[in-house]
Amino acid sequence: MARWLLSQPYQGPACRPAGERLERSTVPVATDPAATVEEVKTATIVPWDDDQIRLSSSVSVLQGAGNGAYPAGNSVLVEGSAEVALIDPSITVVGRGGAPVAVDAVINSHGHEDHMPGNGLFAESRLHIHHDDLPAARSIEGLMDVYGLTGRTRADFTAQVQEEFFYTPRDDAEGFGDGHVFDLGGVAVEAMHLPGHTRGHSGFRIGNVFFLSDIDLTGFGPYYGDAWSDLDQFDESLRLVREVEADWYVTFHHKGIIEGRETFVKMVDDFHAVIESRHERMLAFLAEPHSLDEMVAHRFVYRPHVEHVFLESVEHRTAELHVARMVDRGEAAEVEPGRYQRT
Numbered sequence: 001m002a003r004w005l006l007s008q009p010y011q012g013p014a015c016r017p018a019g020e021r022l023e024r025s026t027v028p029v030a031t032d033p034a035a036t037v038e039e040v041k042t043a044t045i046v047p048w049d050d051d052q053i054r055l056s057s058s059v060s061v062l063q064g065a066g067n068g069a070y071p072a073g074n075s076v077l078v079e080g081s082a083e084v085a086l087i088d089p090s091i092t093v094v095g096r097g098g099a100p101v102a103v104d105a106v107i108n109s110h111g112h113e114d115h116m117p118g119n120g121l122f123a124e125s126r127l128h129i130h131h132d133d134l135p136a137a138r139s140i141e142g143l144m145d146v147y148g149l150t151g152r153t154r155a156d157f158t159a160q161v162q163e164e165f166f167y168t169p170r171d172d173a174e175g176f177g178d179g180h181v182f183d184l185g186g187v188a189v190e191a192m193h194l195p196g197h198t199r200g201h202s203g204f205r206i207g208n209v210f211f212l213s214d215i216d217l218t219g220f221g222p223y224y225g226d227a228w229s230d231l232d233q234f235d236e237s238l239r240l241v242r243e244v245e246a247d248w249y250v251t252f253h254h255k256g257i258i259e260g261r262e263t264f265v266k267m268v269d270d271f272h273a274v275i276e277s278r279h280e281r282m283l284a285f286l287a288e289p290h291s292l293d294e295m296v297a298h299r300f301v302y303r304p305h306v307e308h309v310f311l312e313s314v315e316h317r318t319a320e321l322h323v324a325r326m327v328d329r330g331e332a333a334e335v336e337p338g339r340y341q342r343t
């Protein structure tokens with residue numbers, strides 16, 4: 001999911017035990033007592049013990065702190081006979097200082113801060129991301145454009161992403177498209193473009209495992225509150241992904257590992273239904289004419305107690321997408337400048 005889910009503003013390092021990252025990250029330079037975590041930029045091989053959950057001989061999940069709740073997440077490690085790929089290296093991967101094996105390639109499922117913290121730690125590895133999200137991997141400004149943040153909020157979040165999510169620009173990032181296959185030797189990672197959350201958001205099939213990334217199947221429902229989010233695309237991606245046959249489905253956050261197609265389909269349907277229930281609640285509100293700002297104040301995405309610096313931006317983008325859909329469908333009309341009413 002996304003940063004917006006927090007019921008309290010993210011407090012940064014308080015989410016991780018103080019000192020953990022520093023202690024583990026100094027392992028490769030233990031002979032240099034003056035080394036600090038700032039100087040240690042290269043991943044090393046570290047055991048993950050019980051937090052490495054093996055789904056097959058080649059695929060395992062590196063479980064993020066707090067079961068992968070934001071700001072952490074669940075990374076997927078794929079070990080082939082020729083190469084190893086790590087999908088979405090989380091802040092927990094950075095905190096531990098590496099993966100259980102050497103990593104040849106990092107794959108970002110999309111351009112969001114919590115999916116790319118390890119892009120700097122694995123600076124020696126190739127970096128792959130869908131063509132459409134390339135700007136987010138190549139520069140911090142590109143990432144901020146994905147969110148659509150401006151002014152003070154943009155400046156504040158830029159600092160947060162750099163300090164707490166270890167953002168490292170990768171101008172060597174390589175783009176891939178729908179259906180691209182990463183052949184790792186005896187195992188393949190096949191990309192499926194599933195846009196809507198961001199333009200380039202992708203899932204990955206690895207044998208009998210499917211990684212859903214931020215189609216995270218939470219009760220919160222689909223997140224499409226960024227400038228680069230799209231409601232129609234999200235709908236279509238949910239229809240597409242529902243057809244995927246696998247034994248294991250993995251989300252980046254909360255739900256984590258889901259076993260069996262029957263359970264998965266039920267969860268996708270419940271998740272998808274949130275879009276229509278939001279739409280219906282908005283339509284009911286528009287029995288009287290309202291502006292987008294009034295819809296933001298009413299809140300259709302977040303519950304009233306939730307506070308976040310970007311909350312209004314997300315409510316606004318979400319309301320805007322639904323109102324555009326209503327106007328398209330003839331369900332609502334702009335009855336005076338900037339005010340909409342159900343028809």
Ligand SMILES: [Zn+2]
Nearest residue numbers: 001002112214
């Ligand atoms: Zn995301």
